[in-house]
Amino acid sequence: MLRLGRSIGQPVTALNLERESMHFSPALWDGSDPLYAPCTRQAKGLVYWQPPRKYRTAGYKVGNMRLPGRIGDGNDAERAQLARTYTIEMIRWSQAGDVSPISPGTWGWLMARYRSDDVSPFRDLKANTRDDYxxxxxRWEETISDVEIIETNLVELKTWQRSMQKNGRSVAYIKRMFTILRIVAGYGVALKAPGAKDVKDILGELRLKSPKARKISPTTDQIAAIILKADEAGDNAFALxxxxxxxxxxxxxxxRGQFLRMTADEAAKAKEEGGIVRGWFRWADGLTWSMVDREVKTLTKTPSKTEDSAPDTLVFDLCQVPEIRSRLLATPVEKRVGPIIVDRNGIPFDRFAWSDKFRAYRTAAEVPSDVWMMDTRAGAINDAKRAGATPILLQHAANHASLETTNRYIREQNDSIAQVIDLRRKG
Known part of the structure; x- marks a missing residue:
């Protein structure tokens, strides 16, 4: 249930901003209580954000705002986040004496709608993807919240792009920023926001450089050397x-799995159902002992990235990989419960700890530093290609929906060119 909050105290001016902020919970600024929803009221199953009278008396022009959804729909945390956003903008207005950037028709308004509407495609994203978005x-809200969507044209967009380039932003950063802006503009089209369609069309024509594809992939010997160093350090879980x-x-x-951020309702459900929970994060997607048969001969797994589009599980014959099977068999039967890969405290690794370990053992193994953890999958695919696997076999092994995706993992173009010339000479 939302925790309602209203401000109290004297009229707001630029001089008493700090004092005024103290009348709200610290969660207003740090998000420590995801359900803290200041300046809200409930009526007939709906939730409204309402600026206090003293702000309206001081000249604040933003009126009552209905927050998306209804009470009991499981989206309390999202409504609370939007209420905090509106409240912060109101307090900042009181400091600057300016018009609130949450005015309808601005980018700040559209981005808030994209984050919070119960029909927004943002809600369909996985928790970790939502965090990235x-x-x-x-970053966009910090710079263009008060810009009118209808006033955004090619000149404005190119100015923003060149400003990022001038500030030394990478190609990948700029591409990511404009990709998100295009997605938000697309939602604006669905809302029939004035100017959104024009911006979306312009962004569709805007030519942005894409980051260069990685050309490095580890070899079997390099992976073996890293695993050896992990074993020498007694880190059997990472080695496996x-x-x-x-x-x-x-x-x-x-x-290894990952820790996904939960809403308040998801947290309550997770508490009832059990599982591994860290605050507002739950563990998901990793390998568990329930995926391994009793004889440790097969492992079934639905990859997290394709679980919606390809719901059938993949079946791996562990007898083909005795080095994996022997390590699994070394775990006592009574301990074959929960996640397979855990640290010394019995807790699954997060992505940062996993990458840190890879770098540490890579350095110990004297493997070049340009070999990254993220290259491991590409290395496996290229290793299979060198062994003679056909394109369709590579696609199936990688569990890709299309061969085009698999081809993006092929990083040994020069070797392929040399092999083709050799085949033609022999022919």
């Missing part, structure tokens, strides 16, 4: 996880 949205990434061509997230 929020990071980028925040990397082996499974390599031989089963799995993404790291499908081996």
């Amino acid at each position: 929020l990071f980028t949205l925040k 996880g990397l082996l499974m990434q390599w031989w089963l061509t799995l993404r790291a997230v499908d081996v």
Whole structure:
């Protein structure tokens, strides 16, 4: 249930901003209480954000705002976040004596709608993807919240692009920023926001450089050397996880799992159902012992990235990879419960700890620093290609929906060119 909050105290001026902020919970600024919803009221199953009278008396022009959805729909945390956003903008207005950037028709308004509407495609994203989107949205909101969508044209967009380039932003950063802006503009089209369609069309024609594809992929010997150093350090869990990434061509997230942010209702449900929970995060997507048969001969897994489009599980014959099977068999039967890959405290690794370990053992193994954790899957695919696997076999092993996706993992073009010339000479 939303925790309502209203401000109290003297009229707001630029001089008493700090004092005024103290009348709200610290969660207004740090998000420590995801359900804290200041300046809200409930009526007939709906939730409204309402600026206090003293702000309206002081000249604040933004009126009552209905927050999306209805009470009991499981989206309290999202409504609370929007209420905090409106409240912060109101307080900042009181400091600057300016018009609130949450005015309808501005980018700030549309981005808030994209984040919070119960029909927004933002809600269909996985929790970790939502976090990545929020990071980028925040960057846009810091710079263009008060810009009218209808006033945004090619000149404005190119100015923003060149400003990022001038500030030394990478090609990948600029591409990501404008990709999110195009997605938000697309939602504006669905809302029939004035100017949104024109902006979306312009962004569709705007030519943005894409980051260069990675050309590095680890070899079997390099992966073996890293695993050896992990074993020497007594880090058997990491060694096993990397082996499974390599031989089963799995993404790291499908081996170690990941911690996903929960809404308040998801947190309550997780508490009832059990599982591994850290504050507002729950563990998901990793390998568990329930995926391994009793004889440790097969492992079934639905990759997290394709679980909606390809719901059938992949079946791996562990007898084909005795180095993996022997490590699994070394775990006592009574301990074959929950996640397979856990640290010494019995807790699954997060992505940062996993990458840190890879770098540490890579350095110990004297493997070049330009070999990254994220290259492991590409390395496995290229290793299979060198062994003679056909394109369709590579596609199936990587569990890609199209061969085009698999081709993006092929990083040994020069070797392929040399092989073709050799075949033609022999022919």
